Amino acid sequence: MSTLHKSEIDMNINIAIIGAGLGGLACAIALRKQGFEVQVYEQAKDFRPVGGGLGLFPNGLNFLELIEPDLVEQIKNYGCCLQKIVVKNIAGETINSNPTTQLIEKYGRTIITIWWWHLQQILAKKLPENCIHLDCQCLDFEQTEQDVIIHFKGGKTARADLLIGADGIHSAVRKTLFGDEQINYLKSMSWRANLKCQQELIKPDEIVRIISDKQFLFLVNIGDGYINWTTRKFAPEYHLSTNSQAMKDRILQDLTNWAEPIRNIIKNTPADKIFAVPICDRPPLNSWSQGRVTLLGDAAHPMSPSMGQGANSAFEDAWVLTQCLARFSNIEGAFNQYEKERIERTKIMQIKSAEGEENQWQTTNKTQPKPQKTRNLDSSFSDWLYQYKPFSTISNI
Ligand SMILES: Cc1cc2nc3c(=O)[nH]c(=O)nc-3n(C[C@H](O)[C@H](O)[C@H](O)COP(=O)(O)OP(=O)(O)OC[C@H]3O[C@@H](n4cnc5c(N)ncnc54)[C@H](O)[C@@H]3O)c2cc1C
Known part of the structure; x- marks a missing residue:
């Protein structure tokens, strides 16, 4: 069994985080609370209203609360606490409707959906302004025994x-x-946009998944009267169109037989607000760190969004890495423990998410992929996912 000591890592060390996304900001908050000096460098020139809708699951919410106890309450104020997960057909008729009560009974929390940008704002406001440096695109870095120089x-x-x-x-x-x-x-293409509108297809406490035999469309309440729509489609190859109107026309063409209220959501979305996202991951790594440098979130373990775990797992990383740095006697020991706690788990998430992406298209033949009707995780896997307890072999965290 490993033993953690009170940190001998100097709290005055200067920690640089590249990226003011959800993982980077959550980690900066956690590290500052432990007394570390942190600077965050972000390539964007400002915090613009970008990104789509996110589902925050019990595991991610647990770790956000460990990082800062009032975060989850603030997220609830901005986002939507799901009461029902509804599946509809392309006529807009409900096929099934699953209440989230089981999730609440078992894991103590429901799913919260929120706009990525709102969550970024909530997290950024927890940090002093002078700790976030915008318009700083990291190109590379060099490290010595003593320090790291970032370019x-x-x-x-x-x-x-x-x-x-x-x-x-x-x-x-x-x-x-x-x-x-x-x-x-x-082999999965996604198009998404956020739209402020009154919706007859989705109630304020629901998430709606509309399925055909070729693709599906999610409607997600992301707070403040906005919904996020995302449509995903099996596409063995992709090219990103530079003509946004042509892209919108193409989406509507794919949804030709879908009920008019569904098509109207896309019709009412300005073409330049629609983003095409090819769904990608990278092979899992066996190590995330070298010397004084390590990785977190999508940089370490990018995964398909099929299980909605990308951001949730980044919050787990943020808390675990902070605990390792706060408790270990040296950087090498801290990074070793961080990797020990995180790599195996996120590897499983990456593999399962990629399988989930593929299984969304139950291919009867290559031209007729069939989206699955239900996507329930089996119960022991859900327990593993949502009840994560790091450092189970270490007594004093
Ligand atoms: C369609 C879709 C749906 C999703 N749904 C969910 C969901 O429901 N639940 C969930 O948990 N996850 C979901 N995800 C995944 C989730 O969005 C990501 O996993 C999560 O945002 C990763 O956080 P991150 O901080 O690691 O990286 P990012 O959010 O990608 O943030 C990285 C930050 O670094 C900045 N940056 C990049 N390069 C540089 C550089 N060189 N120098 C300086 N700054 C840089 C970027 O501008 C950005 O601000 C979804 C993803 C997609 C595509």
Whole structure:
């Protein structure tokens, strides 16, 4: 059994986080609460209203609460606490409707849906303004025994004692650590947009999944009167259109036989607000760290959104990494324990999510993929997913 000591890592060390996404910000909050000095570097010039709808599951919410006890209450104020998961056909008729009571009874929480950008705002407000540096695109870094020098676009540099790459699936930190690696396109294309509207198809406490034999469309309440719609389709190959009106026309063409109220959601969405997202992951890594540098969230373990675990697992990473740094006697020991706690679990999530993506299209033949009607996780897997308790072999955390 490993033993954790009171940290001998100097609390005055300067920790740099690349990426002010959900994982990077959550980690910055957790580290600052432990007394570490943290600077976050983000490539965006400002926090614009970007991103789609996210489902926050019991495991992710548990870790957000461990990071900062009032976060979940704030998220509830912005987002939507789901009472029902509804499946409809393309005529807009309900096929089944599952209350979330079982989830609440078993795991103490329901799913909360929220706009990615609102959650980014909630997290960013927990940090002093001078700790987030916008318009800082990390290109690469170099490290010595003593420190890490980060290079940004435009020639700026920053020095840190420790570097955390939370810069998403196209992570520059990961690339500097491990070189150019393959990215897997999972043969699934997604188009999504956020729309402020009154909806007859979705009630305020629901998530709705509308399915055909070729694709599906999610309607998600993301708070503040907005819904996020996302349609996903089996697509062995993809090319990203630069003409947004042509893209919108194509989506409507795919939904030709769908009921008019459903098509109206797409019709009422300005074409330039629709984003195409090819669903991708990367092969799991056996190590995330080298020297003074480690990875977190999508930078470490990008996965398909089929189980809705990308952001949720990033919150787990953020808390576990912080505990390791706060309790271990040196950086190497802390990173080793972090990897021990996290790599195996996220590897399973990556594999299961990729399988889930593929299983969404039960292919009878190559031209007729069939979306599954239900996507229930089996009970022991749900327990493993939602009741995660890290450091189970370590007594003093
Ligand atoms: C269609 C879809 C639906 C999803 N649904 C869910 C869901 O329901 N639940 C869920 O948990 N997850 C979901 N996800 C996944 C989730 O969005 C991601 O896993 C999560 O946002 C990852 O957080 P992150 O902080 O690791 O990375 P990101 O959110 O990607 O943040 C990375 C940040 O780093 C910045 N950055 C990137 N490169 C650099 C650089 N070189 N220098 C400086 N800054 C940089 C970016 O601008 C960004 O702000 C979904 C994803 C998709 C595509």
